[in-house]
Amino acid sequence: xxxxxxxxxxxxxxxxxxxxxxxxxxxxxxxxxxxSGSGKTTLLLTLGGMLRPTAGEIHYKDSxxxxxxxxxxxxxxxxxxxxxxxxxxxxxxxxxxxxxxxxLPNGSDxxxxxxxxxxxxxxxxxxxxxxxxxxxERQRVALARALVNEPxxxxxxxxxxxxxxxxxxQVFKYLSEYHQKGGTVAVVTHGSTADEFxxxxxxxxxx
Amino acid sequence: xxPLVLIIKELAHHKANAVLSLLAITIAVxxxxxLHTAFEGSLQRTKRIQRDxxxxxxxxxxDTDLAHFWDxxxxxxxxxxxxxxxxxxxxxxxxxxxxxxxLKWKIDWRGSPAMVxxxxxxxxxxxxxxxxxxxxxxxxxxxQLGKTLAAIHEVKRDDTVEVESGEFSVARVxxxxxxxxxxxxxxxxxxxxxxxxxxxxINEIQALDCYCAxxxxxxxxxxxKQLAPILPQAQVFRMQxxxxxxxxxxxxxxxxxxxxxPAIVMICGIIIGLLAFLNTRxxxxxxxxxxxxGKGSPSVATLFLGKALVLGVVGAACGFGLGTVLLMxxxxxxxxxxxxxxxWDLNNLKWALLLAPVFAALATFIPAMLAVVQDPADTLRHD
Numbered sequence: 001x002x003x004x005x006x007x008x009x010x011x012x013x014x015x016x017x018x019x020x021x022x023x024x025x026x027x028x029x030x031x032x033x034x035x036s037g038s039g040k041t042t043l044l045l046t047l048g049g050m051l052r053p054t055a056g057e058i059h060y061k062d063s064x065x066x067x068x069x070x071x072x073x074x075x076x077x078x079x080x081x082x083x084x085x086x087x088x089x090x091x092x093x094x095x096x097x098x099x100x101x102x103x104l105p106n107g108s109d110x111x112x113x114x115x116x117x118x119x120x121x122x123x124x125x126x127x128x129x130x131x132x133x134x135x136x137e138r139q140r141v142a143l144a145r146a147l148v149n150e151p152x153x154x155x156x157x158x159x160x161x162x163x164x165x166x167x168x169x170q171v172f173k174y175l176s177e178y179h180q181k182g183g184t185v186a187v188v189t190h191g192s193t194a195d196e197f198x199x200x201x202x203x204x205x206x207x
Numbered sequence: 208x209x210p211l212v213l214i215i216k217e218l219a220h221h222k223a224n225a226v227l228s229l230l231a232i233t234i235a236v237x238x239x240x241x242l243h244t245a246f247e248g249s250l251q252r253t254k255r256i257q258r259d260x261x262x263x264x265x266x267x268x269x270d271t272d273l274a275h276f277w278d279x280x281x282x283x284x285x286x287x288x289x290x291x292x293x294x295x296x297x298x299x300x301x302x303x304x305x306x307x308x309x310l311k312w313k314i315d316w317r318g319s320p321a322m323v324x325x326x327x328x329x330x331x332x333x334x335x336x337x338x339x340x341x342x343x344x345x346x347x348x349x350x351q352l353g354k355t356l357a358a359i360h361e362v363k364r365d366d367t368v369e370v371e372s373g374e375f376s377v378a379r380v381x382x383x384x385x386x387x388x389x390x391x392x393x394x395x396x397x398x399x400x401x402x403x404x405x406x407x408x409i410n411e412i413q414a415l416d417c418y419c420a421x422x423x424x425x426x427x428x429x430x431x432k433q434l435a436p437i438l439p440q441a442q443v444f445r446m447q448x449x450x451x452x453x454x455x456x457x458x459x460x461x462x463x464x465x466x467x468x469p470a471i472v473m474i475c476g477i478i479i480g481l482l483a484f485l486n487t488r489x490x491x492x493x494x495x496x497x498x499x500x501g502k503g504s505p506s507v508a509t510l511f512l513g514k515a516l517v518l519g520v521v522g523a524a525c526g527f528g529l530g531t532v533l534l535m536x537x538x539x540x541x542x543x544x545x546x547x548x549x550x551w552d553l554n555n556l557k558w559a560l561l562l563a564p565v566f567a568a569l570a571t572f573i574p575a576m577l578a579v580v581q582d583p584a585d586t587l588r589h590d
Contacts, residue, residue: 078502
């Protein structure tokens with residue numbers, strides 16, 4: 001589904017991502033590991049159409065991802081990709097339900113949002129703001145937001161980096177359920193929980 | 208989720224920023240309303256004072272013996288009273304307004320000098336210069352006497368007096384003017400022409416130069432240039448001191464207005480812009496996540512400019528309230544604004560509602576564009 005050939009990202013003289021190849025097939029679950037500064041987050045953002053590589057090519061469904069216009073890239077992120085971040089990145093002034101609905105196009109049906117929140121055990125938290133939630137709950141909200149549009153692919157950047165072991169496992173279980181339903185997952189992680197769920201583990205090396 | 212809901216929720220979340228922005232818009236609108244009304248009031252007062260000072264242009268025949276004219280205060284050279292109508296036929300804009308036909312002549316009245324002052328009852332206005340009349344018309348068959356003249360001859364209101372060959376009722380004895388008006392006998396132009404034996408004739412056209420010449424222009428030269436094609440047989444004199452005082456007064460008011468108003472608006476605009484900039488910085492991660500969710504540049508711009516529009520509308524209403532309340536409380540006493548100009552003027556509200564959102568959006572434009580061009584990856588990479 002997504003193929004990267006020798007993608008590199010440099011910020012001035014600093015190489016954030018050394019030349020890297022990746023083939024991510026549809027329905028695959030890949031865990032990307034690497035030392036701090038090896039470019040894990042940079043890789044994920046590049047795959048998500050948010051960070052143009054300095055060199056190399058990324059093809060998504062056989063078309064050049066960065067050959068698209070910025071509006072088309074926004075469309076790609078809205079429909080094909082779901083992001084999950086270590087810091088959750090929920091909008092602080094929106095309630096749980098609203099944070100999830102934020103990912104939906106204006107005026108679209110929000111039944112799926114409520115279904116996901118119920119599935120993630122957050123029905124009693126719908127009107128709470130992120131500040132009123134535990135870290136585990138916040139990450140579940142973030143996960144629900146990533147999944148609400150039924151994307152082709154989830155890109156998760158250290159999704160359990162701020163969670164206790166119980167919540168760590170829980171998040172990977174949800175990611176695994178999505179994967180088992182045919183979803184593609186690329187998760188950047190330091191931990192070992194991913195090893196249990198991933199089809200493939202890749203290591204990034206710092207330049 | 209609709210942008211309006213997001214905007215309102217964000218406003219409620221970043222309360223301090225929202226309140227300060229709203230305050231800045233409210234002050235800009237309220238201040239503008241107070242200043243605008245004060246300006247209108249000053250202008251109205253000035254116009255009234257200047258109207259009471261009378262016309263400042265004197266048009267006389269080119270044949271006038273100027274030494275006599277300046278010595279005696281009138282021209283012995285008369286011309287047909289229909290000459291004044293030439294001003295109604297002009298096609299270009301001219302600086303003459305409030306034109307009135309006058310016949311004045313010095314006579315010996317009951318053994319002392321007096322000036323018969325015949326005034327046409329209507330002013331003539333060049334096209335586009337129709338304004339409320341400045342002169343005080345005198346009814347036919349009546350006269351109005353200068354105070355000194357009335358005192359010397361012990362004439363009172365409603366007395367009947369003889370002037371040359373005519374008999375007139377004294378309609379009014381004027382208050383003390385401290386000028387040549389003290390010995391004038393004001394009467395209807397037709398009566399003056401009749402008693403002076405100069406039917407259909409006048410010896411002066413009085414006018415006011417409109418306040419439309421550029422400050423750098425030589426107003427008198429301009430007036431003379433404009434008069435030449437209209438009345439080639441006439442010449443114009445400008446009572447320079449009076450005219451310049453009038454001009455200076457108007458310019459002072461306009462300067463105050465045109466300096467203070469933009470200063471207030473600009474300061475408030477800068478404050479709004481800075482607050483919007485701070486807001487953009489505080490929302491870097493939010494912008495990043497919106498981008499990650501596939502929201503494009505128009506959506507991000509809508510959030511920031513839409514917020515400015517919402518603040519602008521609310522600020523317009525608050526500013527209208529503040530400005531009006533300030534005017535009601537102190538406008539009359541401190542700014543000496545006529546009570547007629549003070550009140551809940553919906554016209555002010557209409558303009559405030561139209562302009563304040565545009566103003567707020569303009570002040571927020573640069574921060575909004577910074578939000579649009581902000582690299583979301585940069586924020587999300589460094590979290």
